[in-house]
Amino acid sequence: MDDPPSGPPRGRAADDPPEVAVVGAGLVGCLLACFLARRGHAVTLYERRPDPREAGGGRNRSINLAISERGLDALRRVGLDETVLKAALPMSGRMMHAPDGTLGFQPYSADGRRAINSISRSALNRTLLEAADAFPGVRLRFRHRLTGLDPETGRMEFDTPGGPVAAVSPVILGADGAGSAVRARLQVRPGFDLHQEYLDYGYKELTIPAKDGDFALDPGALHIWPRGRSMMIALPNPDRSFTCTLFWPERELAELDTPAKVERAFAEHYPDTRGLIPDLAAGYALNPVGHLVTVRCSPWTVLGRAASVGLIGDAAHAIVPFYGQGANCGFEDCVELDRCLSETGDDYAAALALYEARRKANTDTIARLALDNFVEMRDKVASRAFLARKRVEHTLERVLPGRYVSRYELVSFSTVPYAEVERRVARQRRWAVTAGVLGAAAAAGAVLGARSLLGGR
Structure with a gap:
């Protein structure tokens, strides 16, 4: 294993802000790198996957995101809101699809003018990655899978295509999602509390392509097929397709194991989509079943002898997607940490503790609201009450x-x-x-x- 370099990086004075290692180049990791680089901090962004901008960069999860004001506020602070919105489509309400094909529109706001914005996760990730890469203080390290972490010294170990490597950083921020490798290294420490609540529902992605060169459904709405124990949603894309996500109990999803069963299920539950999804059974079989988990943990921050380690975004507080707040909440984390760094004079130990104290109750609240909203979307939105x-x-x-x-x-x-x-x-x-x-x-x-x-x- 390569030895980590010692002392401050070349060209950096010993009293400069510490170099920060951000583990995870997903949505939150990339935006966080932008915030920190804007403060003049050197950032190394580590990602286990290949560079998504290159051929063979891998397939990201592509459930569409609904970016709303919290996310836009964060993007606005680093000058990215207009760039992101150019690739997004506004949705001003829910379009309910009854079993008999009847449509009902429910605006999100009283005046009908406010909207949430549908955007591809992979497209947004590329935009944020490009923005982080444009900062001179940011270095990108792809195909680096974290395999070891010592919170006391800040030593990290990675598997790479060229073999194992090591690095040391006085500040390590885990932005590596619900299955966080950073969190896994912290949770073995005495006093670390972790709760993972898996929903007994899985999801499958499907696509409604453009029809005769145009949208097959109203692009100004988030479409929902509420069916009591299950539901499907569809969000529009700039290429005039819709990304659909089917949420069913995992046992029932597993039972749809033949093309005939898939066809029968859609004919029964979503008959108005049958002419809109060509090769339904093949598309269903192609895409894997995704799983839904809520993660609550504490503490988010561990202070070692020579390092400060913190968790941010889904690594600290993964939530289910039913309020459309997962990315928005993670982006808001970046705003709060940036604010805490300003208040503490870039003292990461103090800033991380303050950030956790301010955010924990809020993220616990949205985790509960997201679970409650699943019941609302699945069971209640079509009811008269x-x-x-x-x-x-x-x-x-x-x-x-x-x-x-x-x-x-x-x-x-x-x-x-x-x-x-x-x-x-x-x-x-x-x-x-x-x-x-x-x-x-x-x-x-x-x-x-x-x-x-x-x-x-």
Whole structure:
């Protein structure tokens, strides 16, 4: 194994900000590298996969992302929001597909003008990777799979095509996703707490191609086929296709093991898509089953004798995708860590501790909301009670602008901390119930008063 270099890198003074190792060149790792390089910090970005910009760079997961205000706020801070939005398509609401083919549109906001933005995960990753690579202080190291980490000294070991190599960094940030190799090296330490909650649902990706050169469905909506125990969603792409994701209980997905069974399942549950997905059975068989996990862990930060190690994004708090907040939440981590570095004078030990203290309650909250929203999308969005509640919410938002804001709008169209969103929604509901009771009492009093006047004549 190659020995790591000793002392500060050439050209860097001993009192310069420490060189940072970011493990994981996915969405959060690349954006984090941009934030840190903008601060003048040297960053080495390590990624186990090949460079996705090169031929044979590997196939990324391609469930489309829904980028909303939290993510856009982070991108805006490093000048990338307009670039990203050029490759995205706005979706201003949900389009519900009933079993009989009936369509129902549910706008996300009371005025119908706010939208979340559909974008390919792989396209966004390439954009962020190019942005990180453009900073002179960022070095990229692909095909480097982390196999060892000593949090005390900052020594890292990697498997590479050329054999094992080692490196040392005083700051190591694990941005390597839900299956984080950095977290795996931390969780063996005494006092590390890890909870992984697997949803007993899997997902399959499918594609609805363009039809006669145009979109086969309305591109301004996120399409949902809610079916109680299962559902399918579809998000638009700039090439006029839709990326579909089928969410079913894993046992039932496994039972769809022949072309005939796949065809029968779609004929029963999603009949209006049968003419839109050519070679359905072949596409179903081609794509693997993905798994859904919520990760909660603590602490996110380990301070060793000569190194500070931290977790960020899914490595610290993976969530299920049903609120469209996974990438948005990870991007918001980058904003908060950047803010903490400013407040602590680039002291990583202090900044990482502050960042965890501020973010943990918020990420725990959105993890729970994402699980709750799965039940809503799968079971409730087509119900009359749900639709009635949405109409009441939108009415209150129009009548009381700024005073009453729905949970969905606060999560998707603001940067109010997730935990504060829950507190605000609870206050609004208490106020609405009180106002409703007082209003009903006032109305009843008026009726009784009128009856009394009429009776006295």
